[in-house]
Amino acid sequence: MHRTRIKICGLTREEDVRAAVEAGADAIGFVFYPPSPRFVDFERAAELARLVPPFVTVVGLFVNAGWDYVENALKTVPLQLLQFHGDEREEDCVGFGRPYIKAARMRQGFDLLKYAASFPKAQGLLLDAFVEGYGGGGETFDWSLIPSGLPLPLILSGGLNAGNVAEAVRRVRPWAVDVSSGVEAAKGIKDAARITEFVAGVQNAHG
Numbered sequence: 764m765h766r767t768r769i770k771i772c773g774l775t776r777e778e779d780v781r782a783a784v785e786a787g788a789d790a791i792g793f794v795f796y797p798p799s800p801r802f803v804d805f806e807r808a809a810e811l812a813r814l815v816p817p818f819v820t821v822v823g824l825f826v827n828a829g830w831d832y833v834e835n836a837l838k839t840v841p842l843q844l845l846q847f848h849g850d851e852r853e854e855d856c857v858g859f860g861r862p863y864i865k866a867a868r869m870r871q872g873f874d875l876l877k878y879a880a881s882f883p884k885a886q887g888l889l890l891d892a893f894v895e896g897y898g899g900g901g902e903t904f905d906w907s908l909i910p911s912g913l914p915l916p917l918i919l920s921g922g923l924n925a926g927n928v929a930e931a932v933r934r935v936r937p938w939a940v941d942v943s944s945g946v947e948a949a950k951g952i953k954d955a956a957r958i959t960e961f962v963a964g965v966q967n968a969h970g
């Protein structure tokens with residue numbers, strides 16, 4: 764079994780970036796969605812990104828953002844991967860000169876295979892729970908809704924934490940996991956111990 768990659772999302776503080784990198788995160792995410800309690804502006808994100816060493820991917824998360832907004836982010840922040848977490852279509856996600864992943868908001872009756880087919884250029888599909896406010900809600904979804912035969916690497920998210928991530932990895936076998944609320948002391952404030960426990964939980968899943 765491959766090593767499950769780990770992304771920690773919604774970082775706003777220097778100590779949290781350091782804690783994520785130190786714990787072994789493969790990627791860190793900045794939320795560029797102003798209504799979010801985890802929102803950071805581009806200048807702040809650029810400062811935080813300076814703390815990220817090589818081979819840890821810096822991801823920018825957008826929700827229904829305009830073209831100029833994403834372009835401006837890219838001018839200021841060294842983003843290596845774009846995460847589109849809203850109602851974007853394929854044509855809204857390509858053309859920025861960066862790979863992208865697309866979030867799917869999982870719920871009963873949602874046709875994930877059809878959805879995946881509408882993002883042929885995506886590098887991966889991030890499965891999140893359907894929550895008000897688009898994401899970062901700390902809620903799990905029914906993992907049995909995930910069909911087999913997905914054409915893209917699967918990134919599992921939504922309500923993961925140190926207590927459930929090992930079971931999630933064993934059951935779903937995702938390429939990667941993504942967490943925000945589950946490693947927080949408060950919204951936007953990460954907790955170093957919870958980050959370390961979460962990473963250990965992923966590693967435990969591999970036996």
Ligand SMILES: O=C(O)c1ccccc1NCC(=O)[C@H](O)[C@H](O)COP(=O)(O)O
Nearest residue numbers: 772799898899900901921922942943944
């Ligand atoms: O974090 C937010 O506030 C947010 C707002 C709008 C869209 C997405 C958002 N976050 C997404 C993530 O942090 C993760 O990709 C994922 O949803 C995990 O969230 P959580 O359930 O809190 O672990």
